Amino acid sequence: GAVVSQHPSWVICKSGTSVKIECRSLDFQATTMFWYRQFPKQSLMLMATSNEGSKATYEQGVEKDKFLINHASLTLSTLTVTSAHPEDSSFYICSAHRGDRGVDSPLHFGNGTRLTVT
Amino acid sequence: SQQGEEDPQALSIQEGENATMNCSYKTSINNLQWYRQNSGRGLVHLILIRSNEREKHSGRLRVTLDTSKKSSSLLITASRAADTASYFCATDGNAGNMLTFGGGTRLMVKP
Numbered sequence: 001g002a003v004v005s006q007h008p009s010w011v012i013c014k015s016g017t018s019v020k021i022e023c024r025s026l027d028f029q030a031t032t033m034f035w036y037r038q039f040p041k042q043s044l045m046l047m048a049t050s051n052e053g054s055k056a057t058y059e060q061g062v063e064k065d066k067f068l069i070n071h072a073s074l075t076l077s078t079l080t081v082t083s084a085h086p087e088d089s090s091f092y093i094c095s096a097h098r099g100d101r102g103v104d105s106p107l108h109f110g111n112g113t114r115l116t117v118t
Numbered sequence: 119s120q121q122g123e124e125d126p127q128a129l130s131i132q133e134g135e136n137a138t139m140n141c142s143y144k145t146s147i148n149n150l151q152w153y154r155q156n157s158g159r160g161l162v163h164l165i166l167i168r169s170n171e172r173e174k175h176s177g178r179l180r181v182t183l184d185t186s187k188k189s190s191s192l193l194i195t196a197s198r199a200a201d202t203a204s205y206f207c208a209t210d211g212n213a214g215n216m217l218t219f220g221g222g223t224r225l226m227v228k229p
Contacts, residue, residue, distance in 0.1 A: 006160070034216065043206060044161075044219045093160055106151060107217060109160035 003027055004096050006110025013084055013117055021079045021113045023094030029074035030096035034107070035067075038091040047092075050077045084117040091115075124207060124220040132228050137194040139223040141207030142187075148210050150183055151217065152192050155204045164192075164205075199229040 003026040013019050023033055032051055036044040048069050049057045056069035066088075068080040077096075081088055091114050095107040125140045143150070149168045153161040167174045167183045167190065174181045180193040194201055204224045208217040 004160075041224070043221045046216070046218070049216060091158070095161070106163035106166060107161075109153075109162070111160040112158065114158065 004030075004094065004108045004110045006094050006113055008113055009111060010114040011116070013115070015085055015117055016083055018080055018082045019084055019115060021081075021092055021094070021115075023077045023079070023096065023110050025075045025096045025098075025108070028096075028098045028108075029100070030077070030098065031074065032097045033071060033077040034095045034097075035069060035077075035079050036093045036095070038093060038112075040091075044093060047079075081115065084115070086117045089115055089117045124205075124223045126223060127221065128224045128226075130226045130228065131197055133197060133199055135197055135227075137197050137201070137225055137227070139192045139205050139207075139225070141190045141192070141220050143190075143207075143209045143218075143220075144188065145209075147185075150181075150190050150210075151208045152179075152181060152190075153206045153208060153219075155206065155222075157203075161206065194225075197225075197227045199227050201225060201227045 005024045005026055007022045011019055034049055035047045037047050038044050046059050047062045050069045050071040052071045052074050058064045066082055071077040091112050093112040095109045123142050131137055147169050149166050151166045152164045154164055155161045165176045165179055165181050167181050178195045183190045204222045206222045207220040
């Protein structure tokens with residue numbers, strides 16, 4: 001149980017275009033989802049916290065107008081990279097927290113999206 | 119910001135040997151978790167240890183926590199080639215379910 005599906009797994013886009021990444025909790029309701037960015041051989045950097053029905057909370061240094069997050073339902077959060085540039089190329093990972101398992105239950109991660117901007 | 123620091127950054131061992139990874143953190147915590155990441159994939163939760171626990175076991179995994187030193191260790195016994203992955207510690211920092219990840223240890227187990 002507790003499966004998180006992230007789509008697409010990889011995407012190549014041209015500079016200036018926008019890309020949407022979806023994160024779905026398949027068998028549970030996710031009151032909170034998190035979006036991370038990971039550079040090669042580095043750790044995960046939290047970009048933003050997404051709460052269902054409210055605005056996302058962005059970490060310092062993350063441009064909210066560039067990385068649009070929408071958490072319209074308890075099972076879906078989307079990250080849209082707007083006007084993508086080559087420096088946005090990275091591995092983006094979402095995770096979800098099961099609201100019914102307490103605050104110290106583990107996070108469940110998607111398999112990530114490899115974004116390459118040419 | 120990254121709270122945890124992991125040591126070593128990379129570890130290469132032979133199959134059958136034990137692998138020990140260490141994690142240090144800076145603020146008080148409710149719990150500390152260890153995750154595994156295969157290359158190019160998401161993270162998989164391995165084990166959670168609460169701040170009032172000192173040691174926890176799960177199969178071939180043994181985790182210790184020393185809150186006075188703000189450190190934790192993950193021991194994988196009798197390693198297998200399939201254990202090759204990156205391992206991350208993560209702390210909640212009293213921030214509920216928001217986790218901060220350490221830098222990770224890249225483990226390679228040679229057959």
